[in-house]
Amino acid sequence: MSETAPDAATVPGVRVLGGAVERGDEILTSAALEFVADLQRTFGARRDDLLARRGERRAEAAAKGRLDFLPETKHVREGDWQVAEPPADIADRRVEITGPTSRKMAINAANSGARIWLADLEDANTPHWDNVVSGQVNLYDLVRKQIELHTPEGKSYSLRDDIRHAVQLVRPRGWHLDEKHVLVDGKPMVGALLDFGLYFFHNAAELLQRGSGPYFYLPKMESHLEARLWNDVFTHAQQQLGIPHGTIRGTVLIETYPAAFEMEEILYELRDHSAGLNAGRWDYLFSVIKTFRDSDRYILPDRNSVGMTAPFMRAYTELLVRTCHKRGAFAIGGMAAFIPTKDPETNEKAMGKVHDDKSREAGDGFDGSWVAHPGLVPICFEEFDKVLGDKPNQIDRVREDVAITADDLLNVAATPGEKTIEGLRAAVDVGVRYIVSWLGGNGAAAIHNLMEDAATAEISRSQLWQWLHNDVVLAGGEQVTVELVREVIADTEKALRAESGFPTDDLSRAVELFEKVAVADEFVDFLTLPAYEQID
Incomplete structure (x- = not known):
């Protein structure tokens, strides 16, 4: 790898490696690099310790053959507290579209009619250096409503002025991933800190000026201590740039098995910066397998036969809605990954499944849900509109009828298939x-x-x-x-x-x-x- 970003030479201890990226010099400025390097030096070692703790906890769970709610945080689960009120521009999240931060996707997502765009720097994005930097360029332009694309084939894409544009929630990489193209004091940066830091540095003040704010999706966490780390990162970043405390909002994806047993604690740690929880169901299945991979008590049938009505998945989503609404937080449903096709029979069957999925989520109390394609946006709206009507959300539906135990979450053996x-x-x-x-x-x-x-x-x-x-x-x-x-x-x-x-x-x-x-x-x-x- 060759060294790029001449400004980096002026930042002590920072080296930027990789090929040149168009307009990368606008993102990798000396000031921005100083900011992300400070995040790395302040929080990198804590991240390392928490990753080591994951392995220790996995070994403990495997030895016991189970997970459980934490006795040491019982006071949090039984305490009387609420998360902060949601900002006005994300009070209605009934339809969210997801996708990588490519330029075409950014424009299409903003124009999709969805309330929210999950701008994905994580699982839907290969962290090629070009993707890492150009994604930040595209987000920079989108925040300022100056984004457009003209292709060699003669196609043009730009923001429509006749619709409400989707509000972006940026998903940085998980704690486990490093960024090998940015070295701070000789070590690769934590990818999550780079993704968050560059976006926040360049866009937080601009977003506030425009009546919005820096909002994030936080992936792959396994404990409330990892949520505490994010909260400390948020507090520190706001202080460094003079941004009011609580401006940042983060929605946590509950997509690991251990995190399902710490939902309340995760909300509590982020309570000043919380925008709720999301049921990241596909990664959740992966984590179930990973956590108890050595045990024959947690063996799932074929992936395609594991639906959201399986007892352990039902317990997970019911607990998530109950937990969020008990604390005044959003509960956001899972992904509808279907892509509309030209085959009428296939399309009709697939769209029927999407209707059923979104109807179930809205009926269960979720405040919104994800789709992967603009063609599914109207279906998601239809099902949530039936339940929400003119209300922006249903946080006031606290689901006191739900009582989920650890055994319910662990009941993988009852999965049909x-x-x-x-x-x-x-x-x-x-x-x-x-x-x-x-x-x-x-x-x-x-x-x-x-x-x-x-x-x-x-x-x-x-x-x-x-x-x-x-x-x-x-x-x-x-x-x-x-x-x-x-x-x-x-x-x-x-x-x-x-x-x-x-x-x-x-x-x-x-x-x-x-x-x-x-x-x-x-x-x-x-x-x-x-x-x-x-x-x-």
């Missing part, structure tokens, strides 16, 4: 397809009429690892062995090479990586860690 060779093949197929896309720079991949992000490949490879290491016998009598998995991987590679139009430049690397994380003796916490070493 079978483990099949077809499910194994599907896991390999979608996992390899996604990694090919990710390595090529696209973290939001259209696969089999679904918009997939990194959670797809994580579920696929972790489920195969679990089946393999627990000697699972499939419904057809096949024993899951290394040989069987490798045979299916080889068949998948052969089929993809023969598939018309499928990009094969990164296929060999994708196959090698998928096999590594699916069959290795040691479980890799996140496949994006070894994958990141293969890009740039």
